[in-house]
Amino acid sequence: MTLESASAPPGRTGEPLLDVRGVSKRFGAVTAVDDVTFSIRAGERHALLGENGAGKSTVVKMIYGSLQPTAGGFAWRGEPVSIASPAAARAMGVGMVHQHFSVFEALTVAENVALALPREPMAALARRIREVSASYGLAIDPERSMHALSVGEKQRVEIIRCLLQQPKLLIMDEPTSVLTPQEAEALFVVLRRLSDEGCAVLYISHRLEEVRALCSAATILRRGSVVARCDPREMTARALAEAMIGAGVGAVERTPAPAPGPVRLALRGLTLPASDPFGMALRDVSLEARGGEVLAVAGVAGEGQSELFAALSGEARSAASMVEIDGRPAGALGPTARRLLGAAFAPEERNGHAAVGEMRLSENLALSHHAVAGLARGGALGRLLGGWIDWRAARAWSARVREAFDVRGGGEDPQARSLSGGNLQKFVIGREILREPGVLVVNQPTWGVDAGAAAAIRTALVRLARAGAAVVVVSQDLDEIFEIADRIAVMRRGALAPAAPTAEMTAERLGVLMGGADAAEAAA
Template identity: 60%
Template sequence: MPPLLEARGIVKRYGALVANDHVDLTVAPAEIHALLGENGAGKSTLVKILYGLVQPGEGAIAFEGRPVALASPAQARRLGIGMVFQHFSLFEALTVAENVALSLPAETPMATIEAEVARLSAAYGLPLEPRREVWRLSVGERQRIEIVRALLQNPKLLILDEPTSVLTPQEADRLFETLERLKAEGRSVLYISHKLDEVRRLCDRATILRAGRVVAACDPRVETAASLARMMVGADVGEVRTAAHEPGAVRLAVSGLSLAAADTHGTALRDVALDVRAGEIVGIAGIAGNGQDELFAALSGERGSAAGSVVIDGSAVGAENITARRKRGAAFVPEERLGHAAAPRFTLSENTLLSGHATNGLVRGGFVDRNAVSGWLQRVIKAFDVRMSGPDPEARALSGGNLQKFVVGREILREPSLLVVAQPTWGVDAAAAATIRQALIDLAARGAAVLVISQDLDELFEISDRVAVIAGGRLSEAVPARSLTRGEVGLLMGGIHGEAAA
């Protein structure tokens, strides 16, 4: 059988950066094909080229044996190529049906669209209400819109960009059933993912990219997760060492914490209670938007709460601001590294000063001690192997992984007695992620209390002593990670309280 899609020698340059360097990719009919690689390996660029969003500098693409030039997404869709984006390309203020209508030919009447949406959601197990506005929907439902939208084109090839990174394990299982059904109908799927277990379970073939080049094409079912990771990274990924330790005194005590939602998309916290002891790592799992942002803001002091609802080392700090809490030995690393943890257009030394001005001896008599700042920065760079161009670049000039190592290292080097960190390894390559996780474990081993808020269940199970789940602004009881299964956590993430935890 001839291949469905064949790309040969694709080259795409952005200035000096070669995002795709003579990339070859072949997708057979009725095949689920994985595209693997670390962040920045060129996966996104390649699929944007295949969907007509970006034009390649060199190379040829053939679809169903005929050479094609993909000048626009509309043209790709006409050929039978559909795409579901990682960051959904949905319009929040519009309804489900309106969102679908935008990707269809202009003549289609609304009634037909609503009927088609209903038919496809029934046929592929993707329940949706056509007249709901998107901002009311969960992430899983939003993804279903994207998939239905792509299916309406009757695609021969469906491209999915990290589809499960935002789903609960149950939602992911459901997605896999849908994809198997598509494959059974003779359609092909190009599946981008970081999650190697998932790829081994679902995919027939895998193409692995590293630094813009294809380094391997293999059958993932005969590989191990470790061998796939080795091909992606080009070296063995260090295993994180966990040290057994006895938890000490309670360093962070949260009780009766309620907080209104930050904006219309947020979730109010309802009566949250949590203890974190010295020497332990507590993980908070949950799907984005279930109150994590509010919890982080309440713990860090970005938003005040009742004085007694947050207690650090025995002092009620609910009404204190972030600097006062830092002076008590607490440190905070927010989720968004560029724009929240670090100011993009400030240099790294200026960013060092931003979070350390009150605690690290960087200011003397109201004046900035430049030598102290630069000395502190050098220590962070050395201890965490932050790679950068030039001695003191702007924060935005660093890659995601290196900037994350910087913002985490900046706080850890202070030797805080309490560290609250959100999404410590979000979008970070495997090597940097391992460094950061090891640093968190070592910090706890030295007697600090560490609270990790993350959507990555693998990460939480790997490093946490206890895990709690946040859903709809409520926090479940934190229970030892060993006594939990992924399925139980998944149910809690979906908001089913009590039954699984009991």
């Protein structure tokens, strides 16, 4: 592994644009960023790498002026500057496209752009938006309402908003996590053109192949400190990952798929109207998940995956025959009744959906397992109240989950919210797996989880399937899908394409299915 030492310049060209000089940021007793130094040159595509919680977001928030450093400072073209606010950063020439878009859903595209720019008549602005959008191939109609746009279109609005300010440095925070491979490719074309025009790009991502293809310099953070600087083109993705984690990356153990077992979970023509004006209706969704396999539901965000998960878990009811668990009609049943049929569910949002942050782990365990883990006791009165909870059993179960899935932190029986994201995610997935369900449906099992925990979760999911369960994984992470799925079905606009074996799928084909005809055109 050839990592440059902390001070050696890796032979880059271009004037230094932004120098980050010994910047630290403390929140109370926690040091999020510790003495970080790096420099970005004009026209350079510079990657900022690190695991979740390594401090990447904190660093860019300070560059963009929305946080102030506790120590250290910045220099812009060699001159020391203090960046007091986002407005000051923009005035200097820094633009930022946020990971969770900072857009206003209730406003139009033009209004969203206008808010970031100096005053100008709306008609003139709409014309300028059309010009930039045509020139960079970022198709968007300035009159449309933001909430009617797809995620990829919202990102275009953010990029156009930055471009109209003629930035010298554009910060992109995890821009491709919500895009199809084709949309991502189109974004890279825009970014390459920008840097050819002299605008530097600070690119944050944990998709290392992307970084290797796009960036000519990288700064790697670990626990708030710079651990390496390198040219990502000269390194393998594995070496970059090891530099980020500081240890070898455990590979997912994956055994070949056994002969297909019986159908354990089936959807038959599931149709559900959207419960929410910004939601997606499910249209004639059919699916069969067999024992022994991992079936992935792929798709970009907001194409109906949340609605599909709700219909599978029983949070949304349908006609009884539309959902079958082990051959029994379950569409009209609630989540507890479906759990009693042998199914288990782990929703996407770990805080507030899969777990109640204010409750202890044992209490969270009882919430999903009260009926199925032998926790309910009592006679007639007890049954009337849904059973007395056997808290000793709940604590024992919870301890077993923590033991089996290496859930760390917070003493004997901690509150769910005191755990880090990765540890809580291991708990909510482990809680379901340890029950040995016949059917497991998980939504985004490793979202926002570091590489080590993600590998552990994925291994456990595959192992559960090989033991005879049908495992359905709803995910937007293509790497994850290719890593663990035996078959892949793509969700788009509330409809599900028939599942195909992973061996027959390529990222390109998947991208076309995810983006539909638009993406096929773009690729042609």
